[in-house]
Amino acid sequence: MTGSSTDEVEPLLAQGEIDMIFGAKSVGEAAEPEPPALNRLIHGKAVSYERLPMAEIVFERLARIMGGSLRNLFQDNVDVHLADLASQRLADSFPTIGSASLLAVFRAREWDNLGVMVIDYDTIYNLTEILLGGRGVAPGQPRVLRPLTSIERNLTERLIRLVLHDLTVSFAPICAVSFELERTETDPRFAAVGRNAGAALTARISLTTANRTGAIGIILPYATIEPVRELLLQQFMGEKFGRDSIWEAHLAEELWHTDIELEALLDQQTLKLSAVMNLREGDIMPLGSPKGSPVALRCGDVVLFSAQLGVRNGRIAAEIDHKVDPATRDQ
Template sequence: MASLHSATRPVSDKLLDASGISVDRIPMLHVAFDRLATHCADSLRQMSASPAYFSLSNVAPARIDDVLDEYEANAIAGVFHVPAWDSRILVGFDRDFVFSMVEVLFGADGSEPPIDVERPFSNIEINIAQAIFERMAKVLPLAFGAPHDTAFKFERIETRMDFAIIGRRNNQALVARFLLQALNRGGEMFVILPQSALNPVRETLANTMAGEAAPRDPRWARQIQSEVQRTEMRIDAILEERLIDLLDVTNFEVGQVIELQATPRSRVKLTCRGEPLFWCQLGQSNGLYTIKIDEHVDADQEFLNDILSR
């Protein structure tokens, strides 16, 4: 049944999935992050007399390596495993966040000037960050409890972003940034959710709460549909794909002929931005190559074939 569903999936949905993550298509994610800000403030209130306030700054898509490079040598990161999502997420505190929390937890009154020194984090600062991460492991399920009941297991702490690995660094992710206010100080917390982590719950997060859906404007919907359908997209026709050892690639020479197993009768795979769409037949017309669309690509079957061929 799953194979039939994926095979008959609208091409428009495949194109939208291939383009990456759209925050507007998962509105419940903002609700979860707002809950996270509230629960973080409540949790830290139990550790200190001075209140700490969290507010969601923004949520935006980004590549994981771009975010980690931004915070290199200026943040402490905690890696969390989410078994229900079969993925890992990352929570980070920037330098100002850590310094502010040290003062809050040790009873400072804010009369001293804030620390403005770029140096390695001390053992005390790392231990405090770890204590907060351990509390985050209890707070995160509360934030995501309504959209999806799951658990977050704190695995380790990293002070170098090179080692804060939660997947391929060039993968797409959603990054939520939170502002901390305490003792007239500031700081930033960030949460990185890889796209692979969101895929299992994307449909659930896309459903708004009852009573929150705005009435649909038919004219605006038609205009949006018209503009989207006029968008230019590049398509690729792939005659053959082959795995080649890196050693063979380094030995390639100009003029070398690489034989293909494909023939004029081989089926051609039509793709758009890496997303397989159709199987096609190769042909010719007026001296040009043509392709005739034959059938939808069965994504599940392609996945099984890829596994079996390894």
């Protein structure tokens, strides 16, 4: 006979300890709208994404191209370098944007999706001063944040279109894509280009010229770059995206001097093994192909040309009719 135990199993954690871990209030206390700890567990900042090796090369190339473009725009040397490249939630990219920044929403025409470029206030201020003939300022000089004027917005749009053109050139070795400016915004809420919980590729490019510093941010949601995700996953060494024009020219030149063996298939016969074993030096095997019969000229097992059997100067010869199309070789 089995008796039931009167001992109750104690829980591993009491309800009060659970509430303390999640930051919730006990029974009878005012409930919080959403505990911070619980919010971090449910809506964690960690985003599952794939590493894109080619993306870093693309934005490094963008920084180099922008160095020349901005030099022509500012009429002065500009130090441009990629300060940061990371993948994070789209919702985490916008809180770091300053209140006086200008956000440019642009479209990738071939990908049929959007991205955002962020121009901070220092960059806008410095751009306006330089293009309007302003002189260098002392480092650390305080600036009062104010709404952007129409002149500042127009000059900044000129910079935005220049960067979008250079971004198009940077992606050219990977794929053909064109980036076009759609609109500019000053409030991040009106520059939403994807789901807040979705991952995005964020790049920050630093600019320095005439004791003035600035930064340009580019945000590309993963949904935007999905059409070229496989290309961005590739790994290339060097700065020429896996291609070397000098080596290609040398290889093409040497291929013309390569020696190959070309065979002419005159006839095919089926013999008994005993007949083959009885063959001796000096025996004559008549060909079953008369003059004018088709002959295949091949290199190894690959048929290259179609020819006709004939005789020239008392010797068997083959006159080439045409080159065999690679699409029809196996048919």
